[in-house]
Amino acid sequence: MRSNIRMATVVLSLGLVVAACSDAEEAPADATPSSTAESPAPTTESTEAADHGAHGAHGAEDHDAAAAAATGPVAASVLGTSTGTYGPLDEGLGSGTNTLVVEGTVTLVKDEYGTQMSTNVTGLTSGAPHPAHLHDGSCTEFGGHYMHDHAGPPEPPNEIWLSSSNDPAGPLEPSQTGSALGSGGADWVPRETPLSMMIHDSEFPGLPIACADFAAYDGAVTLVLEPAEDGVEAIEYSLDGGEWLAYEGPVEIADAGEHTVAYAPAGEHDDAPEISFTLAG
Structure with a gap:
């Protein structure tokens, strides 16, 4: 009997994954992989497939160029600070049902020790966890999560997620007023390619609801x-x-x-x- 129950659960989960991938193909949007093993079931398996299914469909040229530079005889890095401001995504790129007005900034610091990110954001759903991840590409032409090793696992430390806790794979956790602080980092420096930070909806299928571009460095x-x-x-x-x-x-x-x-x-x-x-x- 337990085996039958497990089999039914697997079949249901696979059905959700297929549905999420279909949504990602119809519109150039993505969703988030699960934050932790304790995350709610609706955003655990289905959103991971949607996000990484879209990963190869957008920003492929940037991927190829960055990968070629990273694997050549000389490696290049640009160290500095870049600050992005959150705004809504263009129609068709994010959640079509989102009514939240998300505002705030996110800072990316690249130095000799690696990468550190921090954010102060408002307008999120009170009490609902919002996954937030560093993405390949800009807010208008994006891929999936930025992965330091394309063949590595889709989670920290191979990715950078913003978390309101000490868990590097945790989500942003808004207060009762919808504001949240978050941070994340890694001991590597991203390739010099367009990057953005995306905040995802707290509910299935976890599509992006806000995005911040790292379009320029703040200074030298x-x-x-x-x-x-x-x-x-x-x-x-x-x-x-x-x-x-x-x-x-x-x-x-x-x-x-x-x-x-x-x-x-x-x-x-x-x-x-x-x-x-x-x-x-």
């Missing part, structure tokens, strides 16, 4: 280049199409505006990878 940044393969003895870089320079250590870039950095082993400038980023004025 530090460019860090290092060998990613054996045999790289010297590195050169070119800032904004300028002359190729020997990389002798971290480089500070402080001028406001858009920047592009090409980098490669010394003398190997053909088809050198590039990263682009913006500094706020």
Whole structure:
């Protein structure tokens, strides 16, 4: 009898997963994986499939470019602080039934120790947990959760989630007034690709209800280049199409505006990878 009950439960769960994936294919939206083993059942299995089913459908070019740069002979990182402001998603990208007005900011800090994120947000459903995750892509062209290792598990520490508790896989937990504080982090630095923070609905199927873009760095940044393969003895870089320079250590870039950095082993400038980023004025 217990075996029959377990089988029925599995079949029901699979049915929910298929339904959630179908929703993700019809509209470029995603949902969240489960926060913890104790999370409510409606958002545990079905939302994970919806989110990671959409992961490969959006931002694929960014994935490919970032992956190519990350696996080349030289690895590049941009360290700095970026602040995003929450706003609603464009029609068709998030929950079509959402009526919440979510406001607040989220800060992403990348330094030599890794990545730290924090948020102060209002307008959430009082007493209802809201999962929030770092996503690939912008708020208008996004993929799924940002994963440091694409072949790794869809959860911290391979992803960064904002949590109101000490549990790195916990959700935002709003107060009675709908406000919440949250933080999260990892010992790695994200690839230099468009990123955003998404807050998800507290109810099934857990689609996004608010998003904040990390469109620009708040101020000066530090460019860090290092060998990613054996045999790289010297590195050169070119800032904004300028002359190729020997990389002798971290480089500070402080001028406001858009920047592009090409980098490669010394003398190997053909088809050198590039990263682009913006500094706020």
